Amino acid sequence: MSTLDFTLTRDAHGRLNLTTADGTVHEGVVPVRAFPISAPDGGLSLVSADGHELRWIERLADLPAGVRQAIDAELAVREFTPMIRRIVEVSTFSTPSTWTVDTDRGRTDLVLKSEDDIRRLGNGRLLISTAQGLQFGVAQVSELDRHSRKLLERFL
Secondary structure, three states, X not given: OXXXXXXXXXXXXXXXXXXXXXXXXEOOOEEEEOOOOOOOOOOEEEEOOOOOEEEEEOOHHHOOHHHHHHHHHHHHHHOOOOEEEEEEEEOOOOOOEEEEEEEOOEEEEXXXXXXXXXXXXXXXXXXXXXXXXXXXXXXXXXXXXHHHHHHHHOOO
């Protein structure tokens, strides 16, 4: 993209605002990746607070540094996914069950509602959705310690 027909700024509340070439300001803009897991470097939309797409961006890497950094910062908050390093214990082998896990952000407890909340992403990766609405990742099942793999296998 050689010339942008918009600018991005942050307001006093830290929200991202998009201003079009004609001066229209859209407050509370949210970047949304089209394929966050399979193609994170691919296209994304800048979506208005009411859910309407304002701009399509084919490749984030094509944007000027300042715009790219603003979008990257917003995506980091939106796509926060702690990575599970170790499964310490599970309360029961039926669901719902409470898991105590060590992540790259520290130890926490999560509630698994159903085995269906564990998604295989391919290449040994997993995405686990919790009853609290959070998502946790496993970068590589084979890299978990034996105890963690054994607990996890009971749910897969």
